[in-house]
Amino acid sequence: MGHDRRSGQGAWAGRRPGAIIPSPSSPARETGRVMTSADDDGIRQALLQLLEANPPDEEKLLARFESRRKEGESVYSAILYILTHLSFSETEAERHWRRIRRHRESLRKETHRDVGLRVALLDYFVNVCHELKNPKVIEIAIYESTARSAVTDGLTGLFNHAYFLSALRRETQRSKRHGLKLSLAMLDLDDFKHLNDTHGHLAGDGVLMKAASLMTQSLREVDIAARYGGEEFALILPDTPRMGAFVVADRIRKRVDEHFRRRKGGPAVTMSGGVATFPDDAADLEQLIKRADEGLYRAKAEGKNRVTVIGGERRQHPRVPVTHRVTVRGEGHAAAARAKNLSEGGLLVSFARAVPVGSPLDLTLRPRGGIAVGVRGEVVRVEPHGAQGRVLYDLGLRFLAEPGGPSLPLLRRLISDV
Known part of the structure; x- marks a missing residue:
């Protein structure tokens, strides 16, 4: 599943064309590369454009996929996984793709009409190579809506705790592999229980939703925002050193403070945060979360409505x-x-x-x-x-x-x- 990392949301909106999902009685083939949510969002968006196009326009977009392949992207395995949930190596996926296009031409001649890519692909995998036995055809909008509920928080629309952990694990591995900095910011609304007790839980829900919205407006496309639990949020900031993460977290803190201060008669709302960086402050995922939480606790102890950065001290004198x-x-x-x-x-x-x-x-x-x-x-x-x-x-x-x-x-x- 691709997602728009600027908003912290999946690319879910709008009507989408159908996908072919193997039924429980038709186990998915596992032959190599598996598409995950970390795969190229550009491929996914281009694929959705292709499926929304009229058959004559498909040819131009198919040519665009061919050019992507020449640039070294794993295009064919991505296309087939998104459409069918069948996993192939790039070489095997390309071989199937060529056959599907030839099969489409055969169906055109036999039926005297262009059946389009989706029908040709379904007929190929069911009746020609028998990779699928009993598939289910479903609108992608419906499928993605179901998939979205598994990874997003129902109130704020941010990613949920489970997705946060998987994304942070993926990003720490990527940072370790490429020698990059990865920062984590933990943010928490100050005195939120008092706000709930004073103004009611509906008002508290509104504050959570607005804080999440202000948060996502402050992020880059590669950043990931999640609701960690209760009134606590987490920001995964790839390729971001310590002070860069502080700037992002403090900008969010200021926007929350300013927004609620401008509202007459509404509750005063502030936010505190802690920032830690991998691998400078932590050796693994669990330690990174713990260190960012330490920064958050320190910010609370120092008076709230502030962001504290863990680490980075430079000692000029021996102690x-x-x-x-x-x-x-x-x-x-x-x-x-x-x-x-x-x-x-x-x-x-x-x-x-x-x-x-x-x-x-x-x-x-x-x-x-x-x-x-x-x-x-x-x-x-x-x-x-x-x-x-x-x-x-x-x-x-x-x-x-x-x-x-x-x-x-x-x-x-x-x-x-x-």
Whole structure:
């Protein structure tokens, strides 16, 4: 099944000509290449044009298929699979195709009319080479509508969770094979349960549908949008590095925010997201999903309505593990924390609550038996973690080079004493 990846939908709309489907009593032949949803959409669209054409126009389009074959595309196996669900190698499919065209000419002479490609193809596979025993003829529009329901979400029209997993598996394999970057963005509507409770589930359904529409309008043809579950969405972005994926995800976030902010009397709706890239951040499909989800969780912890990118940190200074007690001061309050690692450029502390990224903090490091050192830093990342049955937060801080910032000699002494 081909699909228009710009909209995240299959190419389903409009009336389509018939397809020949083997019945259960007529098992499909498996002889080689199998067409899948990853095959060339251009071949499929050209085939649909051919089938919609009047018989005189078929000749011109058949010539176009011949030219595609010369360019190296697997045209004949694609045509026969889409029309009959019989799978052949390209060589065998071409041999059948030549025979079908000759058979069509024979039928023209015998009946004194052009029976067209579909009738000739059906008669050939049933009565000449006996590949089909008891086929069913069905309008492609009906067949595709049934096939669509198996891979799309009924509410939003995006691909469903099952299709998302198969597509992500396919794209990770392709990225690995060709050495390409593949990014995954996980997006989630903020406080959606509250929206449902306050405005009702019908309003919630409307928000989901509009968010999906805004999402698909922001994507390229090669991108794949899916409803991962509930109010969470997933974007597969082939051939896309980390920051390119961030631009796409953040553009969607802004469009959702702006759209619902403009609506008077409607609910305020925002979206958070996390971005991870294969193979930089993950070695396989499962890890890629987990890493993108970590970014999403971090975006929620940092205040929502934002997109967080996993990975990509560049450390200029080596870090050493420490266990110093730390006093954290911000907005007139002081609290205890524990340092986890230290470098000349920054500090990682374990803290009892999340602090928004970008917040300035004053900290006092108190090594055992040493001199207390005052530092000023900016929060650059926040990650939750469990400890002894409660949730703590790792705060990554970058030291600020300003009056009141850390004394480099004292920091170097702290590090060397570890």
